[in-house]
Amino acid sequence: MDRNRGGWGDGVFDALLALALVVFGLFGTEPAGLNQGVGIGRATYPLVVVAALALAGRRRWPLATLAVVTAATTAYLVLGYPYGPILISFFVAVYTVAAYRPLRTAALAGGAALVGLVAHVFAGVRPTGLTGLMPVAAWVVVPFAVGTTVRLTRESAARGRVDEARRLADAERLRVAREVHDVVGHGLAAIHMQAEIALHLLGKRPEQAEAALTAISRTSKEALDELRVTLTVVRRDEAADERSPAPGLDQLPQLRERLAGAGVPVSVEVGGEPRPLPVAVDLAAYRVVQESLTNVLRHAGPATATVRLRYAPDEVTIEVVDTGRGPVAGPDRVGGYGLAGMRERVTVLGGSFAAGPGPAGGFRVYVTLPAEEVA
Incomplete structure (x- = not known):
């Protein structure tokens, strides 16, 4: 069975991860806003919940999951809500694409996600200008690098097993x-x-x-x-x-x-x-x-x-x-x-x-x- 389609155990793990991030988002977003001096709004928690729940199907539909999480996260940041637990959902989505999709496909999807997130730097409620580009790039580059490393290691191990069997x-x-x-x-x-x-x-x-x-x-x-x-x-x-x-x-x-x-x-x-x-x-x-x-x-x-x-x-x-x-x-x-x-x-x-x-x-x-x- 293909790893990106997962087995029963993988599906349970992803569902539990999604629920954990929902709880973390519900209880951690407002304190994060207080620390940053940024308030929350009517759409804060729905966007946090959507981004977290989308991860339940991350290994089955990694590209669709990244699209949903990127859309929710971009809307969240454009509305000026605080940097908080929703970014963890975004990290996981980028990592999953890099870990379970070919490098070219994953790079294109990661680039599209980066373009989406850059919108809040220039057009959000709290635009940060060019100084905000580096942190946004890091939100994509770091999980992408980790996911690519994991995928290459897994493929190398699989090739090793095939070579040994041969x-x-x-x-x-x-x-x-x-x-x-x-x-x-x-x-x-x-x-x-x-x-x-x-x-x-x-x-x-x-x-x-x-x-x-x-x-x-x-x-x-x-x-x-x-x-x-x-x-x-x-x-x-x-x-x-x-x-x-x-x-x-x-x-x-x-x-x-x-x-x-x-x-x-x-x-x-x-x-x-x-x-x-x-x-x-x-x-x-x-x-x-x-x-x-x-x-x-x-x-x-x-x-x-x-x-x-x-x-x-x-x-x-x-x-x-x-x-x-x-x-x-x-x-x-x-x-x-x-x-x-x-x-x-x-x-x-x-x-x-x-x-x-x-x-x-x-x-x-x-x-x-x-x-x-x-x-």
Whole structure:
């Protein structure tokens, strides 16, 4: 809802403010006149009441409110009545226009109000001449400046909230895109390799081709199940499928089996005492291993791979090395999306990432992730 149209609470507040200014005007105008040596007249209180009551709709109709209050205040001053509580109503009306209307519109309305008030300086019962221009200008400039400051602050805060929401949405989209990249990339790479094996064996050894096709079916189902779990973050109205747990290091045996079926033997070595890890760390560790092995499948050629996990009290390290042909030009092996995605996953958690030629050839990915022990 637009702020200048207010809600129920704003309407109540404005009504109470109008009533308060009515009471203040009724009881404060005559004492103000006595202090200034100026009397009041028949139209004094009606004009004070009109100016105050007009503020009840100030946020709903700020320009109309300013017009009514300016007319009442101008008539009041032209008739020579004392400077008093009616000027507070005028202040509030100018402030409201500046706070709830665009700067150009508010400036034009404020200028018109200033012109109206200047009338009593030259044509009122008690004209003050040029010496009265400065106080009249202040009655408009001060509330206008305050209202403009409030409006700009409110707009800046609103832009900040929008920018933060956009930033969070972009981060969420990037995270989902990274997850989908890892899941689909690994699944398709394994399926592609298994399909090549099946085509090669189909005419010569159909029973082995059947095994490769079975592996394709299993790999595609596992990839779809994992993708479904990943995308539940987008469709928040649907609960995650509890039959498909979130990926983690406990799923390395299935990953190793898929790679073996695609023709890449993988060995896993574990050091330290395995323990449950924080969910974010567990997922990042699994994705690093998955993406590294996917790159082996895509780019290393005939090769084997070794995954080494080491659990320390305050961190977990992952090392993936292969016996392939080492770094080659490609989107994932040299400065591409796969390595960039792994690096981002690791660094956002406060870990370290390194990738390059292995000590004995091939390619090596080495990652450390902070992981305090889970109670």
